[in-house]
Amino acid sequence: MTQTIALYSIKGGVGKTAAAVNLAHAAARDGHPTLLCDLDPQGAASYYFRVRSARKFGRKKLLKGGKGVDKHIKGTDYEGLDILPADFSYRKLDVALGDGSRKTLKEIFRHFHDDYEWVFIDCPPNITVLSENIFRAADRIVVPCIPTTLSALTYTKLLDFFAEEGLNRDKIIPFFSMVESRKRMHREVIDALSGNAGYRFLSTAIPYLAEVERMGVTRMPVAAQHPSSRAARAYRELWLELRGPHRSG
Numbered sequence: 001m002t003q004t005i006a007l008y009s010i011k012g013g014v015g016k017t018a019a020a021v022n023l024a025h026a027a028a029r030d031g032h033p034t035l036l037c038d039l040d041p042q043g044a045a046s047y048y049f050r051v052r053s054a055r056k057f058g059r060k061k062l063l064k065g066g067k068g069v070d071k072h073i074k075g076t077d078y079e080g081l082d083i084l085p086a087d088f089s090y091r092k093l094d095v096a097l098g099d100g101s102r103k104t105l106k107e108i109f110r111h112f113h114d115d116y117e118w119v120f121i122d123c124p125p126n127i128t129v130l131s132e133n134i135f136r137a138a139d140r141i142v143v144p145c146i147p148t149t150l151s152a153l154t155y156t157k158l159l160d161f162f163a164e165e166g167l168n169r170d171k172i173i174p175f176f177s178m179v180e181s182r183k184r185m186h187r188e189v190i191d192a193l194s195g196n197a198g199y200r201f202l203s204t205a206i207p208y209l210a211e212v213e214r215m216g217v218t219r220m221p222v223a224a225q226h227p228s229s230r231a232a233r234a235y236r237e238l239w240l241e242l243r244g245p246h247r248s249g
């Protein structure tokens, strides 16, 4: 069964794209056919993989779904890892999905199940009609959280939204991102949130590391630069925790 994982948060700049890129790379490295869908018109994930959408591809093609989308999936430099690059026209995906007359993302993404075992979605920040579509399309919604009081507040807002809309809260899987353990506030927020069983934080945290920042220059996943670096090991651990023991092989 294909697993569709959205990297999502209401807040911007929390490490969604860094996680999407490195988790997708880790999944492919483990031999799983993997697709990374870049749904953010900023196109940062596409940039990291040195890929751009074709001029003929955009929001309308994506929303039609089916084989018309397959043509625009591109290979990366890494075996087993493909990417559906973002297009700037995605800035209006929200409006297009909002009119209710088109396919939902869930229907569009189902088409990828034939070819891929893991599908990662890099989401734009914010909470919109597009996010709601993503919540329904994804099996799990992985939320990077910088351990500050404001992030914690935003995270509880997401849980409230799921409760109000009758969405499945169990899909939400948070992890601590850009952790600076020398900062007292980070330590305190981690203690407080991970002590709350209802929040279900993953045990893997991604530290704040220059290697991750440098991806903007190297345009490579961290494990492709240095497989044994701290950043590569941290994302690998995150991947193994997400994959779970039942998915070995």
Ligand SMILES: Nc1ncnc2c1ncn2[C@@H]1O[C@H](COP(=O)(O)OP(=O)(O)OP(=O)(O)O)[C@@H](O)[C@H]1O
Pocket (backbone or CB within 6 Å): 011, 012, 013, 014, 015, 016, 017, 018, 019, 040, 042, 044, 123, 124, 125, 177, 178, 179, 206, 207, 208, 209, 210, 212, 213, 214, 215, 216
């Ligand atoms: N663990 C980390 N350590 C150091 N820098 C990081 C880490 N994770 C992300 N960054 C850097 O922080 C910035 C924001 O990260 P990223 O683009 O992954 O966040 P995002 O949540 O996808 O942002 P947006 O909401 O704009 O899409 C980038 O410059 C990235 O290189």
Ligand SMILES: [Mg+2]
Pocket (backbone or CB within 6 Å): 016, 017, 018, 040, 044, 122, 123, 124
């Ligand atoms: Mg991003």
